[in-house]
Amino acid sequence: MCRDQDDRWLARTLELARQGAGRVEPNPRVGAVIVKAGELVASGFHRNYGSLHAERAALSAAEPDLVRGATLYCNLEPCSHRSPRKKQPPCTEAIIAAGIGRVVIGHRDPNPAVRGEGIRALERAGITVDVRGEDADESPFLRENEVFNTVMALGRPFVHLKAAISLDGRLATTGGDSRWITDGEARTAAHRLRAESDAVLVGRGTVEADDPLLTVRLPAGEVQGSSPAPRPVVLDSLARISLESRLVRERGNELLLCLGPDAPERRRAALEARGVTVLEAEGVGGLDPASVLKCLGTAGIRSVFVEGGAQILTAFLRARLYDRLSLYFAPILLGRGREAVGDLSVATVVQALNFESVRWETIGRQQCFTGLRAGWQEEILGVLRESERERTKGGPQCSRD
């Protein structure tokens, strides 16, 4: 089979995979097609969390006779393991039993329980396996499951930073007013991004200035997805958030409040009495972003949408703990005001924080930038290479259920 044909069928698996968006999480989006003599035999995708994996969905939609000797395309390496939490048996077993002759995948699964084991299981059964989507500079396969790949490979939640800023890079006036820098269209776009995340995070300064609710508000009739509403998160070293803030009063039961080691016990107890979940993060003179992410990961958060303000954005950027940045540039000037980003320890342009998979889009009156942290893909692939080298050591639990 020529490379062009492989690329075409693999691209189809991505289209299929996307149909599971918002329903399969925390599993990855996966699509599969079965092809014989250049003709499509069957296709399938992972529809819902707990339902058939894409490979089995495609196999069950195919005529068994046509499957023998056919090629199966899948954007992700087939799973090969069992675990008590896993709802589906290994796809490799179904592929082998069906007599598939060749398997072409987008990329290896960074899940520590897989990481090449699926490929090896297939190869041991005499099936040829080709990995086609890892060598592109900006692999659409790795990007399709950016949250899953980050959680699995890097062992922390996916971090998406966002800010609405003036043309001169300010996110608020000197007095702290920022409502609204962008128009309704841009704010709706940002609410869609909120809806995609498990949590929306701000600093105590933003709670004080804006008293936000951090809910998802979309136009009437727009599907909000089947995932639960993102949880609000506030970084507040000394538990100084007002008990009268709307987040505490109206969303206390959902609020995750990250406190530092010096937070007074009395304040903590008062907040907990209002239903707030306290997470104990490390850090003096500002919570350590790595510790915050660890706490959030332990609380089951897999993706976090960081909405500021400036000090919080700067803290994550300085720590180089972010994966995606989205900036909405509004056609206004604020002059002196609050800079969106503070010192990033960049001494030369070569050291600048850089982005890949860059997209610029016009939304309403705004120019919207989004990009992945430069090096994100390399970091994910580096983990896969490292585990290839150390594969005899085994790995932790799978969460592709």
Ligand SMILES: NC(=O)c1ccc[n+]([C@@H]2O[C@H](COP(=O)([O-])OP(=O)(O)OC[C@H]3O[C@@H](n4cnc5c(N)ncnc54)[C@H](OP(=O)(O)O)[C@@H]3O)[C@@H](O)[C@H]2O)c1
């Ligand atoms: N345009 C936009 O997109 C946008 C978005 C959000 C906010 N804003 C505006 O931004 C302004 C608020 O920004 P801000 O910079 O003053 O406050 P902020 O970034 O929201 O919060 C800063 C506070 O967070 C706490 N914190 C905990 N860990 C930290 C760490 N590692 N690094 C830094 N702070 C940490 C600190 O309070 P403790 O020491 O008490 O812990 C700090 O004072 C407001 O005017 C708001 O309207 C604009």
